[in-house]
Amino acid sequence: MEKLHAPRRRRWILWSLAVAFVLFIVVPVGVAVAAYVTADVPEPEELVNKQVSNIYASDSTTELARIVPPEGNREQVNLDQIPESLRGAVLAAEDREFYTNPGFSVTGFARAVKGQITGDDSAGGGSTITQQYVKNAVVGNERSYERKLKELVISAKMANEWSKNDVLEAYLNTIYFGRNSYGVAAASEAYFGKPLAELVPAESAVLAASIQRPSQLDPWTNRTEAEQRWNYVLDGMVATGYLSQAERDAAVYPEVVDPALNQAYVEATGANGLIKNQVVAELEQIGITQEDLDTRGLRITTTIDIRNQNAAVDSVSRIFQGEDEKLRSAVVSIEPSNGAVRAYYGGDDAAGWDYANAPIQTGSTFKIYGLAAALQQGIPLATMYSSAPVTTGNVTVTNVGGNGCGYCTIAEALKRSHNTSFIRLEQDLENGSQDVADMAHALGMARSLPGYPSTLTENGGQPYEGIILGQYESRPFDQAIALATLSNEGVWHEPYFVEKVTTADNEILYEHTPTTGQRRVSANVANNLMSAMAPIAAWSNQNQLAGGRESASKTGTTQLGDTGFNKDAWMIGSTPQLATAVWVGTVDNTPLLNYWGGNMYGSGLPAQIWKSTMDQALEGKPFESFPAPQPLGFNNAPAPQYVPPAPGSTSRPVEEGPETENPEAEPGEEEGAIEGGVPEVPGVPAPPPPPEQVEILPGISIPNIFN
Template identity: 60%
Template structure:
């Protein structure tokens, strides 16, 4: 064995081991040094992350807080119900319910204190002290979720709920929730708590299509919010959390559980005595089937609603006002007259053909106020009172007014023999060949002789144009809603058949014509709206008293009314007790069928003027009487007219028309030789006139429906 192969001595071996251990220790020490440095950095990193997690959101919140603008309370106007009433201010005719729901604003002082407290007990018990966000409320909601307690309060404050309902919506996202929080805190700093609570109570959803506490009071208890009891208030507050599920009509057990939670909360809040709470009974609510939030108007009231809405725009009440201000609109409708109109129409139509229809409009001659309006029973269907229909012989009173205005007296004699229209081969006859030979215009009006009135119109200075101008003067609208001109032939002079009712007019216009004549020639704008207030009681509009506008002279009006006085009795329509009236019937024939399409009765007492039309639903077929015979104006239309006035005036004194002074100022020749002034025209300063149009050629032939044509011409029977 060599020396190199010999084992090392023990000392040498230990030395080497010592060196190896020292080297290993140094290596371990070096390796350990970086590890110690990393451990010392962790606290700083954690601290930085925590600070960033706090400061960045706070910074973003502060920036957003500075940028967000909370609207003023009045800027967050919510759509709410507008209600239309009769002239008594109590009878509801219609409700205009916005698509967003059934809502009526009330002031906070109108809400009972126990109702306010109940809402706080249910939704936000720290409302008066929180900053728009409640940590305790949030915690209570979490506990409720974990324990499965469905009666526990929600996590959102009242302010947050209001912000969600009006500003940020209910999208399920963190961004929306952040915006809700920012707005809620800022709103709390800028609005007083009473304003927030009032706004919330007027917007929160209670179920049954009821938005706001007033609508909810009606939907559940058929009463105003001021009349709620504590028990009822607790029920309403309880359903806010889940309106559909907590409605007692849906789940009475769940509703009762939530009701108990609210009452217990009132006790905890110190606003309800425990002994009083112990004796409370769960309240009964109205049957949801008897309540419809969206019933706007039924039957004839639907047409009144449409007239009211159209009129609001003309008096400066905007669509936004209607939708957001909770308007209370008092109309001119007198329920005595209105009910009489409906009853009269129903009674007269009952024995007639299935498609028989009627329209009736009654106006106060002294003011132009519409007292009764019936255009049919279909609230969303055709309004026959606002539909142009051929008028037949009722238009003769307008031609007569034009003649009297020009100096032709009502006692002027005219021939009733067949009459050939100037420049044509058209022969005008009277119904059933009736004739008086030659008789006064009064007699011709009573018997409705077409031929006498065609001759009369031929004596007018401007012929048929004067008849049209007088129609416009007395109250027929110059244009329809679509812009078409009325009483004209494409804007030019009308055909000669105008005096026999060739051109269509509406029942509401003909009621206005009679009202103007009844009121001594003074026209008033026919209207439905008397007063408008908003939900706070502010008066937005009050119909002013006005003196009207003179359209024809007093003596012209009185002479025409005098000529109309015998006709009601002549047409089987004398008013009860012999009450004085002035009237005129009319019919329009259906082509050359021999049957009639439109039948009319218009007339008045000094108190009321009424126009009635009876025809068929499509206005293209014949109307027959109850026995299947030809219908005349002296039939159903006169029955309705008489019934309306008899019933409406039943308890009123008789009033009499003023005496008429005969017209004697003419100097020319008219009729059978009476003198009149041919230069006196409807365009003179003594009468109102629509813009004149060039005369159409006298030879212009009427169309097939021209009432001036013998078989198609609005002729009357002697009793029509």
Template identity: 60%
Template sequence: MTNDNSSNEDVNGAAASSGDAGDNLRVRTRRRRPRWRRVITTVCSVIAVLIIVPLVAFFAAYAVTKVPQPEELQNNQISNIYAADGSSELARIVPPEGNRENIDINEVPEHVRNAVLSAEDRDFYSNSGFSVTGFGRAAIGQLTGNDSAGGGSTITQQYVKNAVVGDERSLVRKGKELVVSAKMTREWSKDEILEAYLNTIYFGRNAYGISAAAKAYFNKPVQELTVEEGAVLAASIQRPSQLDPWTNRPEAEDRWNYVMDGLVGLDSIDRNQRSAAVYPETIDPATVDQGSIAEGTNGLIKSQVLAELAANGISEEAVNTGGLKITTTIDSAKQQSMVDAVHSRLDSYGDDVRAAGVSVNPKTGGVEAYYGGDDPNGFDWVNAGLQTGSTFKIVTLAAAVEQGIPTSAMYDSSPVTSGDNTVTNDSGETCGTCSLAQALKMSLNTSFIRLTQSLDNGAQDVADMAHKLGAAESIPGIDQTLTENGETPYEGITLGQYQSRPLDMASILATLS
């Protein structure tokens, strides 16, 4: 059977027929676009998303963004440290950034300016104020969760980030940074931007601005900095706290070499001058005026507070610029009593005697009173590693009690051999054979050497008990405490042979309490 129409085409002109030899059926089909047209369409869409949309957003933001004036960007923040009552001030931290002396760019030697350019932005005077590649890396970092992917910011961007938009890790913040940087480049001269940057950037050592940095590292005005000294300051900008030559000389010098090599590329110095350059010595950061207001031992309390904040992830820069209110565990009344007690005792000794005092709350572990010396910037005797003497016998007794040896146990107090030495008691004192309680009261060396020898693991048990009670595993200058060069301590540990701090002993006694 055959239809009246021998063939039919759909609206697109495609012929249709059934697979049956005798029947032709009307079938509707759609002609597919060529593959190359689909590829072009996709590419155009991607281009629109990646280029056109960001450009539209950029210029829209550019049109409405106002670039602040320099006087609007001052950051004068002071952090306060208080006693436990939250109102008794112990110290104030006044960053140089808060009371710094702004200097004209012409006061900064050209070789110092060039060192900063070598370190941070070698095409500063020719670029548009922002780095597209740096923004791209930041975008990739946001998408991949890789915080280290960012970088490559220009000097203008760094200034804008620090003074205008903040350092939040987000594409919105980065986009705003690019807009303000581009607009600032059009509205400010390059010298104005560089001057503002040099007066605000953080160099470490609590120094904001090139003038403060020159004094913090070399104790001289910026006008007197040499090429090599300028390169040290410029090298520190990348990671101020980590690139201080006093704490990390190898990395600081590596970065310095990068800056000095860049100065050759900028034609600021010649190769002969570069070859003759020697890394300059900086002053001890401990001698630098940190801008802190603290009297007497409160200055040492301030140092301990800053160290504890750093250990808990609150950076030096956050303290210097954040306007923080820091409340400590110090009890004002107990603190004054501690200071008075130490002074009273010291009055009966000569000027060459030093003392420390620290009070730890047995319930909380909080330090309630602290005296490490009267010089707010001096040596802190609370944290000094010293031989503790017979006070350490308390720890030995605690180790014995833990092993089931009671304080009523009887021990001989006659001379005893320990290693190659014969141990006796002070002034030949003896109790014959008496209880540990009596031996402790009389502070008999011989009884406690014998007690140490009778412990399951000897002197090691004394060291382990001290650490369990709160003695630090390491202290300034000693990587491993209460050991003999990393090995088992001598039995003299019970007589306070090894160094511990007054703070450790206070913690030990608070734990026992």
């Protein structure tokens, strides 16, 4: 009976072996072959790492800020930029047969499968460098058989299609080293505060040792285990020929940077954070996407002149010493000839409120836009106006302390900042207050701002007459733009921060193209206005620029309701090379007081900050003068010529009326608009004046100067 069943048993055994062969050999091999054939291995250039983009000053060297992607700090580098000692240390730590293996480890795969079956996370995977890279860059780190098989197949195929050096370069730019640093370049800065090229072998071994368990093997928190792994790496470097035994014996464990002091992940500090915001917004406007910022390692060169920027920041810091801690300031400098922003200070909090970009009542600085409108309409600087109180609507406007000059030229009234003279000047304009708004817009004031769909208007209609006294709000940035236009003989240039953008591969994505600008007001109007503003810096508490350098400026102050206190103080002024606007106020809109408790005016701290900033920025640069103005208007009266006082002179004109006891307030400096105290002007603007009143360059229109 047994003999009868023997052939059947043999057939059953053979059949079972065949089935097992198919199930355990043929099917897996078939699946592996199919997976290998269908696996899509990207080209090296197709796998893009997230990396940091850097923002630099105009010297292309001084870093102002960095844009860090969510994955952390990374800088892409080529393999030949990575020290040989670091390459050897990483190979010794992670894959000593890298240059000879097929891109994967079968035994490592088996250990990973065992770990999945038993639930033993410590079983490990023994992954090669190729497998680690594929996991990080292609398939992810999900714990599953499918993911591990896909990793194995793609690693094998990548080893056949990529060069070993391409794989190693990609890996060294991708792997996480801890301390929010991805890739070797970022890790060098994070651990040792030095460029990659300066690493020595002992330091290279520290970085390589951290790869296995980045968080647990940071020498700052776990020196014992970190040093044990470091010794393992050094021994491996000797075994693989990257280090001699003598060098190994002489190696000393290096000190690392305190992680708390590591700035690699910090995007920007102080005022530079607000510059970063402006730069990022401008990059979006010119078509540089967030993906470009996150993946292409951009080098962004800005217009910020580091000497000008330091002058602004240092001037505010130094001049605010001993003053009320609630004081805040904004300083913006623009080069009139091209619109480049050379300094931008909106505060010291990198992530805080940007006062340079905030709408603020402008006070008497706005008188210059009313005067520009008058000059454009043929009213010369020599026109005489009364400084007596003037009634408009149901409000009587006066000058500070009842001061006045009787009848004096509008140029003299500008220097003394008489409110009453300028209300009368505004009433002589063809469209009254609307002409002031239109001129300010034409010179560079923003037409809309966040929260302000339309600026310099009363509910979309004609503004109140108080506009010429600074009733409405504009940004310090806008004040610098408009002043730059006037300083450039009426030619406006669009302000800009971004000069050039290149990728990590030195591809130029963007480069600013200089423009001829747009004429916004006639050259002679601008030149006449500059001449009227010329005496003011010396008149305002002797804030004339160093060496008697010629400037054109205007102070301004606004009152805090009817409290008798001030709340905003301004100094805006320029030379032909640089236009700078300075504002000083408080963080909570409380009374603006100086350190002895008196009211602060534009001729005080704002003028001091302006002078200090300009003097430092222009030191060593040629003394330039504004073009001489020509007569204009119905009586051909010549524009008054300003002769600056000799350097060191302390004399200045004295305004009629009582002297002030406030050592900071200049004689004649008036408040701007009193909140809620300027009457409404009914009606709508009259038709625009004839086009010939506006000088226009061929082919360039002037939008909405008089509309």
